[in-house]
Amino acid sequence: MKSHSLSFCGLPNRSSDYARSSVVILPVPFDKTSTWMKGADKGPAAIIEASRYLEFYDIETDSEVLKKGVFTARPIRSASSSELIKKTSSMVSQYLKDGKLVVTLGGEHSVSIGVIKSYAEHYKNLSILHLDAHADSRDSYEGSPYNHACVIARAKESLRNIVSVGIRSMDASERPGIDERRTFFAHRIHNSDEWVDDVVRLLSGSVYVTIDLDVFDPGIMPATGTPEPGGLNWYQVIKLLYSVARSKRIVGFDVVELCPSLFKAPDFLAAKLIYTLLSYVYAGTNRKIGKNR
Numbered sequence: 539m540k541s542h543s544l545s546f547c548g549l550p551n552r553s554s555d556y557a558r559s560s561v562v563i564l565p566v567p568f569d570k571t572s573t574w575m576k577g578a579d580k581g582p583a584a585i586i587e588a589s590r591y592l593e594f595y596d597i598e599t600d601s602e603v604l605k606k607g608v609f610t611a612r613p614i615r616s617a618s619s620s621e622l623i624k625k626t627s628s629m630v631s632q633y634l635k636d637g638k639l640v641v642t643l644g645g646e647h648s649v650s651i652g653v654i655k656s657y658a659e660h661y662k663n664l665s666i667l668h669l670d671a672h673a674d675s676r677d678s679y680e681g682s683p684y685n686h687a688c689v690i691a692r693a694k695e696s697l698r699n700i701v702s703v704g705i706r707s708m709d710a711s712e713r714p715g716i717d718e719r720r721t722f723f724a725h726r727i728h729n730s731d732e733w734v735d736d737v738v739r740l741l742s743g744s745v746y747v748t749i750d751l752d753v754f755d756p757g758i759m760p761a762t763g764t765p766e767p768g769g770l771n772w773y774q775v776i777k778l779l780y781s782v783a784r785s786k787r788i789v790g791f792d793v794v795e796l797c798p799s800l801f802k803a804p805d806f807l808a809a810k811l812i813y814t815l816l817s818y819v820y821a822g823t824n825r826k827i828g829k830n831r
Contacts, residue, residue: 547594554609563641564641566613649794651688669770670752673709749811
């Protein structure tokens with residue numbers, strides 16, 4: 539496998555050899571079905587560019603996760619959603635056969651459909667942790683079942699254990715299909731952390747995490763195509779991810795819907811989020827992780 543010239547964390551090719559890497563960063567610059575502000579196709583490159591300025595030592599886990607090997611794949615480009623699903627599903631399936639943990643960079647949220655399909659086929663009893671402002675559970679939107687508003691509806695065709703967190707926007711047509719026991723609405727969780735343990739208990743042993751960046755409050759993440767007020771803050775999100783990583787096995791994740799602008803802080807937030815979650819995944823149950831929580 540050849541790496542792409544734009545490498546996560548600015549790693550030179552000799553430091554990110556595919557065969558020796560545990561992690562594959564998969565950029566998917568796709569933005570065909572977004573319904574308000576365009577630009578999510580620029581998200582993967584913006585995240586990779588911002589990642590060059592990360593400090594590679596993670597204080598909380600006392601680790602440098604780059605030592606596990608991080609390979610940056612060539613971007614997947616497609617003219618249509620159906621073609622994209624086939625391409626991402628095929629590529630991710632190969633990475634999983636090779637024993638890699640895949641981190642997909644969107645692009646709009648529909649890029650997750652083919653990735654989740656491959657993960658559900660590869661891992662038995664997989665669950666999904668879905669972080670988002672929107673329910674994304676419409677069966678079809680604007681004439682397409684592969685719209686970014688349909689991601690969770692498509693995921694439910696492959697598996698049943700899906701836990702959604704941060705939801706604060708949905709259409710009335712989505713309401714009948716919402717499982718309230720597995721949906722943590724933002725207005726119910728914003729003023730406490732007690733819900734974190736409830737989320738963890740609902741997940742199976744192997745977890746795929748799909749993160750739409752609009753789960754964050756637009757005060758710290760304004761650079762999304764469909765921002766919603768009342769979102770989660772940085773420490774709420776990483777406390778949840780830390781708790782899941784400590785108790786379960788996170789086997790892959792995606793970060794989607796960055797719509798970059800001249801203001802670079804959101805790009806860096808996305809890069810830092812990816813690096814932090816990778817640090818949590820590989821720190822495992824290390825006693826140093828979160829000891830002051």
